[in-house]
Amino acid sequence: MQLIKPLYWILVGTCLAVSPLLAAQDRDDASNEAQQTAPETKGPHGGLLLERDSTTVELQIFEQGVPPEYRAWVTKDGKPMTDGIDLNVQLTRLGGQEDTFDFAFQGDYWLGNGVVTEPHSFDVEVTLNQNGEQYHWQWESHEGRTRIPADIAKKAGIQTNEAGPGSIERTLTTYGQLTIAPEQIARVRARFPGVITKVNVRLGDRIAKGDLLAQVESNESLKIYDLRSPIDGVVTERQISVGEIAGEQPLFAIANLATLWAELRVFPGQRTQVAVGQKVFLKAEGVDEQATVNHLLPSPDNAPYTLVRVEVDNPDGTLSPGLLVAGDIVVEALDVPLAVENRALQTFRDWTVVFAQVDDAYEIRPLELGRSDGTLTEVLDGLQAGDRYVVDNSYLIKADIEKSGASHDH
Template sequence: MINFLLRPLMVGLIAFAFLGYAAFSFASEADHHEEEPEKGEHRGRLLKDGDFVLELAIVEAGVPPEFRVWIMNDGKPVKPEDVSLVVTLTRLGNVIDTINFKPQADFLRGDMEIYEPHSFVVTIKADHQGKKHQWQYDNFEGRTRIESAVAEAMDIQTELAGEATLVETIESFGKIVPQPDAERKISARFEGEITTVHARLGQTVKAGDKLITINSNESLKSFTISSPINGVVTSKAANPGEQSGGRILMSIVDTSKLTAELSVFSVDRKRVAVGAEVTLHVNGQEAALTGRVNAIDAQLNANQASTVRVEINNADSTLSAGQFITGDIEVSRYAVPIAVKRVGLQAFRDFTVVYAKVGDEYEVRMLELGREAGEWVEVLGGLNPGTEYVTDNSFIIKADIEKSGASHDH
């Protein structure tokens, strides 16, 4: 129990220490950071091999991101058709993209889109007039490395992206009431003097238990009224020495089953159907309950909401009529080919991302998102099925990437 209670605190302290270390590292790296690569007139990276100079740029104005290359030799422009060029991008997980180039105007244009993230080892091979030139450099962004022992200590959790069933719900509020047919009102068949009251207010009784003994005015003989059901005495208007007087002497309510009365407003009413599954949260109780909608009132309440009724099993007598309750009513359920947990989502530049994990390395995956329901968010693009991604404590990965100051190099 002590370990269970201390674990969140320990994770928080480790994360705090890690973030402090990250801030220190960033300050240190600021003094020893790599120089910015030399840029050309098209804002691309300049790569030099003697007098042979190649400018490699990612262009994305008005087109999907693509590589374009301009070449100089001895300070003079080289015709693009005179150069054979191949660029290889090696991504995290040893995913390789090979890009070939064709002449266009005064530059060479790559034949494939440079999809996000723009994080890879770049290898360039050029052939001009029988002379070969080669360069290689790292162009990493949104990537970091955290040793497995450190990740475990900080409780960084991962899952595999894949199929999921999204359950869409609407939230509603209400209270617990007895079922409409759960109450029995007790009165005497024959009038007489009440001699004994066997059950007290609030007492739990079983079917057949004695409730009241009455001495008949007509026969002068005593008879006993027994409980017709299992339940609880919810009202008592009988005292020894009183006349029964044809009135209600006692009420018994069966509490083994109760009803949750939930208010649903008209904007959501058409989406709720009889039989829909409902998750119920009772104030003061940790464990959730489940049930199904068994009735929807046709008439609106004064607040213009419809009453939706859900039967609750209360065989263990842990619930009481009058308790306030919250209900999540299922209105739609659908399977999607790939989804991620909402807790893993983070912001990176202008994107919503998760962090893919390959070995001890973590890297952003820019997502195109679809529908959201509960803990899940549908993924329409940017993540392959089966990718291991960070769920809990993804903020730690975000902090470590941000402290490294990795840029988006075009």
């Protein structure tokens, strides 16, 4: 909450600043002088009313049942003008994109030639040529926009990425558990039958290759010989105590837990989608990593599933066999020309948006979205490759814009 308040006051301050674009205008001819402030008066059709001498232009973005379009009503001395004029609207958007609209009379109003795409946030310049006279009106019409100085954005943890191509991954979710591969377990027996004279390890002890496990007095030679560990690992079984007779049975089991295996179950309807070498995202308590499908094995006891074996590194021995694990197997990767990170997406009004950044300005970009996975979402419209958009802490910008009370009023 301490971050939002300073950003909000920055927003308030910047809303009061005069646009450099507007400040640069300097017209000598009073009849051609541009109106520098946003019109406040509404005309009879609900549009903005632009007035100069005895000429008026009512300008409206109409979006009821049609894509947003410009409509205008022009009068001279109170009489509708249906011909003999040249009306033009130029919109300059954040980042410098310019949209130009020329108008043709449609019987009841003048219609601009094109769609006024969202967001409706731009600097507006209206030019009217009428019987050799030219009039200009110019103002800012910003919505869903705020300005945040770079140092404040850095302190707030606002980070951006560049929009570009991505790979949307379709995954198959499977479940299983961690196991030890049989070849990673060493069972130690006595070389010669005899009496156990010393046991040097307990269950759970971590030992290195060559460490002393026990000593045995041979029945034949009555000499004592050592039993040593053949591998690094953990003592998982101890079947003998001092004074007992060592025969052919295993005395110790040593398991190398540096590597475990996730054995995931894939059922017949899923089997054709899975192959060795596919990427897997493993999740469990203490596990959140990317791995690879190493083997596909028949299930034990003819159970109706296939075992997908995935190697899991466990250098610190923190993971235990038997731990339940989920695996998202990437069964398809779709390359798309434009994608954004899911964590950047926010809701704004009835849109899904990201916040585009140009210098110290941030503005909504309503998006048309396509396919998605847990990380990326395809963008079909609303953003261009190379645009920078906010990824981290975009909610702060959303809070600033919402506090500004910006309306969708044209």
